[in-house]
Amino acid sequence: MSKSLSVRIPDKLAKKLDSVAKESERSKSFLIQKALESFLEEQADLQIALDRLHDTTDEIIYLEDMKEELEI
Numbered sequence: 001m002s003k004s005l006s007v008r009i010p011d012k013l014a015k016k017l018d019s020v021a022k023e024s025e026r027s028k029s030f031l032i033q034k035a036l037e038s039f040l041e042e043q044a045d046l047q048i049a050l051d052r053l054h055d056t057t058d059e060i061i062y063l064e065d066m067k068e069e070l071e072i
Helices: 011-024 028-053 063-070
Strands: none
Touching: 011 028
């Protein structure tokens, strides 16, 4: 199942989207869907990283200790 969504984008961005769609022989909808999927994955990864950064119970491993353990 899919949903229809309307968005407004600046003319300059719309022109870039048109250009990439033509060059890649993909629909604008396909490109927007892939871009949104990528953005949402990045946002999820960022939130995980921020949560771990602020988690005071998460052990800190220093680079020199890791190198020593890996014998690098």
